[in-house]
Amino acid sequence: MGKGRLEAFSDGVLAIIITIMVLEMKVPGHGHNQLSDLKEMWPVFTSYIISFIYVGIYWNNHHHMFHAVRSINGSVLWANLYLLFWLSVIPFVSAWMGENSFHTVWPIVTYGFVLLMNSIAYTILVVVLIKHEGKSSPLAAAFGNDLKGKISILLYVLGIGCAWVNTYLSFAFYVLVALIWLIPDKRIERKLAAEQEHLT
Amino acid sequence: MGKGRLEAFSDGVLAIIITIMVLEMKVPGHGHNQLSDLKEMWPVFTSYIISFIYVGIYWNNHHHMFHAVRSINGSVLWANLYLLFWLSVIPFVSAWMGENSFHTVWPIVTYGFVLLMNSIAYTILVVVLIKHEGKSSPLAAAFGNDLKGKISILLYVLGIGCAWVNTYLSFAFYVLVALIWLIPDKRIERKLAAEQEHLT
Amino acid sequence: MGKGRLEAFSDGVLAIIITIMVLEMKVPGHGHNQLSDLKEMWPVFTSYIISFIYVGIYWNNHHHMFHAVRSINGSVLWANLYLLFWLSVIPFVSAWMGENSFHTVWPIVTYGFVLLMNSIAYTILVVVLIKHEGKSSPLAAAFGNDLKGKISILLYVLGIGCAWVNTYLSFAFYVLVALIWLIPDKRIERKLAAEQEHLT
Amino acid sequence: MGKGRLEAFSDGVLAIIITIMVLEMKVPGHGHNQLSDLKEMWPVFTSYIISFIYVGIYWNNHHHMFHAVRSINGSVLWANLYLLFWLSVIPFVSAWMGENSFHTVWPIVTYGFVLLMNSIAYTILVVVLIKHEGKSSPLAAAFGNDLKGKISILLYVLGIGCAWVNTYLSFAFYVLVALIWLIPDKRIERKLAAEQEHLT
Numbered sequence: 001m002g003k004g005r006l007e008a009f010s011d012g013v014l015a016i017i018i019t020i021m022v023l024e025m026k027v028p029g030h031g032h033n034q035l036s037d038l039k040e041m042w043p044v045f046t047s048y049i050i051s052f053i054y055v056g057i058y059w060n061n062h063h064h065m066f067h068a069v070r071s072i073n074g075s076v077l078w079a080n081l082y083l084l085f086w087l088s089v090i091p092f093v094s095a096w097m098g099e100n101s102f103h104t105v106w107p108i109v110t111y112g113f114v115l116l117m118n119s120i121a122y123t124i125l126v127v128v129l130i131k132h133e134g135k136s137s138p139l140a141a142a143f144g145n146d147l148k149g150k151i152s153i154l155l156y157v158l159g160i161g162c163a164w165v166n167t168y169l170s171f172a173f174y175v176l177v178a179l180i181w182l183i184p185d186k187r188i189e190r191k192l193a194a195e196q197e198h199l200t
Numbered sequence: 201m202g203k204g205r206l207e208a209f210s211d212g213v214l215a216i217i218i219t220i221m222v223l224e225m226k227v228p229g230h231g232h233n234q235l236s237d238l239k240e241m242w243p244v245f246t247s248y249i250i251s252f253i254y255v256g257i258y259w260n261n262h263h264h265m266f267h268a269v270r271s272i273n274g275s276v277l278w279a280n281l282y283l284l285f286w287l288s289v290i291p292f293v294s295a296w297m298g299e300n301s302f303h304t305v306w307p308i309v310t311y312g313f314v315l316l317m318n319s320i321a322y323t324i325l326v327v328v329l330i331k332h333e334g335k336s337s338p339l340a341a342a343f344g345n346d347l348k349g350k351i352s353i354l355l356y357v358l359g360i361g362c363a364w365v366n367t368y369l370s371f372a373f374y375v376l377v378a379l380i381w382l383i384p385d386k387r388i389e390r391k392l393a394a395e396q397e398h399l400t
Numbered sequence: 401m402g403k404g405r406l407e408a409f410s411d412g413v414l415a416i417i418i419t420i421m422v423l424e425m426k427v428p429g430h431g432h433n434q435l436s437d438l439k440e441m442w443p444v445f446t447s448y449i450i451s452f453i454y455v456g457i458y459w460n461n462h463h464h465m466f467h468a469v470r471s472i473n474g475s476v477l478w479a480n481l482y483l484l485f486w487l488s489v490i491p492f493v494s495a496w497m498g499e500n501s502f503h504t505v506w507p508i509v510t511y512g513f514v515l516l517m518n519s520i521a522y523t524i525l526v527v528v529l530i531k532h533e534g535k536s537s538p539l540a541a542a543f544g545n546d547l548k549g550k551i552s553i554l555l556y557v558l559g560i561g562c563a564w565v566n567t568y569l570s571f572a573f574y575v576l577v578a579l580i581w582l583i584p585d586k587r588i589e590r591k592l593a594a595e596q597e598h599l600t
Numbered sequence: 601m602g603k604g605r606l607e608a609f610s611d612g613v614l615a616i617i618i619t620i621m622v623l624e625m626k627v628p629g630h631g632h633n634q635l636s637d638l639k640e641m642w643p644v645f646t647s648y649i650i651s652f653i654y655v656g657i658y659w660n661n662h663h664h665m666f667h668a669v670r671s672i673n674g675s676v677l678w679a680n681l682y683l684l685f686w687l688s689v690i691p692f693v694s695a696w697m698g699e700n701s702f703h704t705v706w707p708i709v710t711y712g713f714v715l716l717m718n719s720i721a722y723t724i725l726v727v728v729l730i731k732h733e734g735k736s737s738p739l740a741a742a743f744g745n746d747l748k749g750k751i752s753i754l755l756y757v758l759g760i761g762c763a764w765v766n767t768y769l770s771f772a773f774y775v776l777v778a779l780i781w782l783i784p785d786k787r788i789e790r791k792l793a794a795e796q797e798h799l800t
Contacts, residue, residue: 005211005263011605012215012412015612020223022688023620027695033704052688056681063605063677077263078382081256088222088252095227104233182678205407205463212415212612220423277463278582281456288422288452295427304433405607405663412615420623477663478782481656488622488652495627504633 003072006080010062013084017091018055021048024095047098050171050178051090054115057181058087058122068139069129079128083121089114108167112160112174119152152177203272206280210262213284217291218255221248224295247298250371250378251290254315257381258287258322268339269329279328283321289314308367312360312374319352352377403472406480410462413484417491418455421448424495447498450571450578451490454515457581458487458522468539469529479528483521489514508567512560512574519552552577603672606680610662613684617691618655621648624695647698650771650778651690654715657781658687658722668739669729679728683721689714708767712760712774719752752777 025044028037093114097107123146130140159173225244228237293314297307323346330340359373425444428437493514497507523546530540559573625644628637693714697707723746730740759773 002267005207007605008208008608009211009215009259009263011609012212012612013219015609016216016219016616018684019613019616019620019688020219022692023223023623024227025692027624027692027699030699033696033700033707035706038706038710049685052685056678056685059609060674060677060681063609067602074260077260078256081260084218085249085252085256088219092222092225092227096233099227099230100233106235106238107233110238202467205411208408209411209415209459209463212412213419216416216419220419223423224427274460277460278456281460284418285449285452285456288419292422292425292427296433299427299430300433306435306438307433310438402667405611408608409611409615409659409663412612413619416616416619420619423623424627474660477660478656481660484618485649485652485656488619492622492625492627496633499627499630500633506635506638507633510638 003066003069006072006077007066010066010080010084011059014055014059014062014087017087018052018059021051021055021091021094024048024091024098043101044095044098046102047094050175051094053178053182054118055087055090057178058083058118061122061181065126065129065139068137068142070133070137072129073132075128076125076132079121079125083118083125086114086118086121090118102171103167105163105167108163108170109160112156112163112170115174115177116153116156116160119149119156123149123153148180152180155180203266203269206272206277207266210266210280210284211259214255214259214262214287217287218252218259221251221255221291221294224248224291224298243301244295244298246302247294250375251294253378253382254318255287255290257378258283258318261322261381265326265329265339268337268342270333270337272329273332275328276325276332279321279325283318283325286314286318286321290318302371303367305363305367308363308370309360312356312363312370315374315377316353316356316360319349319356323349323353348380352380355380403466403469406472406477407466410466410480410484411459414455414459414462414487417487418452418459421451421455421491421494424448424491424498443501444495444498446502447494450575451494453578453582454518455487455490457578458483458518461522461581465526465529465539468537468542470533470537472529473532475528476525476532479521479525483518483525486514486518486521490518502571503567505563505567508563508570509560512556512563512570515574515577516553516556516560519549519556523549523553548580552580555580603666603669606672606677607666610666610680610684611659614655614659614662614687617687618652618659621651621655621691621694624648624691624698643701644695644698646702647694650775651694653778653782654718655687655690657778658683658718661722661781665726665729665739668737668742670733670737672729673732675728676725676732679721679725683718683725686714686718686721690718702771703767705763705767708763708770709760712756712763712770715774715777716753716756716760719749719756723749723753748780752780755780 025041025048028041093107093111097111100107102108126143126146126149130137130143133139155173155177159170159177162173163170225241225248228241293307293311297311300307302308326343326346326349330337330343333339355373355377359370359377362373363370425441425448428441493507493511497511500507502508526543526546526549530537530543533539555573555577559570559577562573563570625641625648628641693707693711697711700707702708726743726746726749730737730743733739755773755777759770759777762773763770
């Protein structure tokens, strides 16, 4: 089965998720036209920025990963939809966190939980893809022991746990994971390049 | 006429439908930052999950079906738009059902009715496609007597009827149909594979 | 310049327009769970259906027309964007008409005006495309004197004028134009087929 | 790395941005059905039109630029996402400006600031692309000293500064920049054509 439509559909869903978050930012109404009206919204903006970066990271890595994929099957379709489900929840939890200014426990915990679920869903997608492509595929070689993925999951759990101590510390953990992933997954590019060299 | 743009447009509409449903979930406002504020929303979340799965199923089966289609005509375009129309109503009825916690008759009945209309619209699309492709096409062979489709329609009707007895029972019927379809349509894949083998 | 990205972008915009209209339909809130709550919304639903059909017609004809187009230029990009602009206004005027139940003059007039502007924008796009493709192109031959387009514009103007007499009559005119266009533009298909026959 | 999915994702995001702005225009409710209810909304419509044109300009130039691009890398992906981020903020600031009728300082200043940031983000994308493609690439030759980009940035800064004198003058500056860019970037087309001639 070709991967073209799965990529197109995922691109569509990711493009919509990353864009509709802006609709969750309520525009200050008529008469609220001072700089202070914007300043008050800083948690909403911060929440938007971090969520935009997260969805951007997932798009980048999804893009890179499927570049190395040669074909798909029904299980891959559903593993991919499962990832898209958790990504689609980001605008909701992002808005809740923004509305409550980072200093209340549950919005921060819920946001971290959704990031964690996304991370797990991505790992499941990788496992399903490697099972389909075979253990000797470039994809399998590229992921190796997936250290980056494991560290991320650990950091999310730490971040969630910290919320009962200090919610800003939790947020710092989420930012840290984003920074780790901001660099697109060079592993796949490198392995694929090596593979191609080997073949020629 | 090529099927490329029809697939792209359908993917776009389905991607948007599956994603904008999250906008129907009202974020608990400022000050509503407790876990209990989320817990109260469980019918809204349940409604979102089942609708996400349904749209996902339609995308998967649409994807599989058009994989077996070789060309389209004007009737196919309109049959496809008719299906997209009923799919586009899902976010509305899903939100209405979620707002009313599954224990009132009409939101449950309306949700079931829209699922039923989607099912019928999909059947119409299949019939129009088979008429265009010919009775000896792989598509026609793959669908056969379309037992799964017929059972689904029966279950929807039963589900709708049950709403006056117990709305949760109705919901159980809708979940049951989703489970039947969660497995992508292997029939087409199998028949296409057999066809290709036969040709070579 | 290739037409691929223009088609993809237009498909995207049209897919979004046709889908976000559902967001303009306000879900009856908690406690409003009777069939009568839905029945009250019939103007909103009717408005949604006619607008869905209109955007569907534009997509179908856009699809057919660009099928016959071989290349584009900067003027085509802007003429296309001008059409997309007027299409993007449909959800707004559709919601306004729906909210006011078809019996007040200005919402009906505004809806007709936007349909008229869409019709003119489509005509401009056709003229710009024919200028680019040449008068002897299959596209130019297919459109001929564009009788259907001229009749539509006349009917829109009549419909708008009728609003001061009877708003339901105006609406009937808008439905009539939709019916005329529901049949995809066979002219282009036929001419293209003849062209290809001639070449071989 | 292929540029196909980056183009598709950007097209998706731009299509959504240009379309969801219509959702920020609040439909006059039931009972508000007079022409005067629409007339009152003129700042909202004006804001929508200028923002639609701006997003259209960015799509056109993005389209033209990537036409000349042969391959991409990780830095290009992130520079492109950075541009998409600032474009995604346009619906928010556009709605704020529209709500406040162009005669208050901060909404006008914020709108200009976001346009300025978009302009800078586009310049960064160009620089990253030229670094990747090489100084002797058609892209580098086409952009030259990027006079148009520099003039735009200057005009935005002037427009922002004018807001404390006269907000309508600021708006006039923003319209002026739009007019400068309404003509798609002929430079690239011309250079590419020359390049191709040279090769043959």
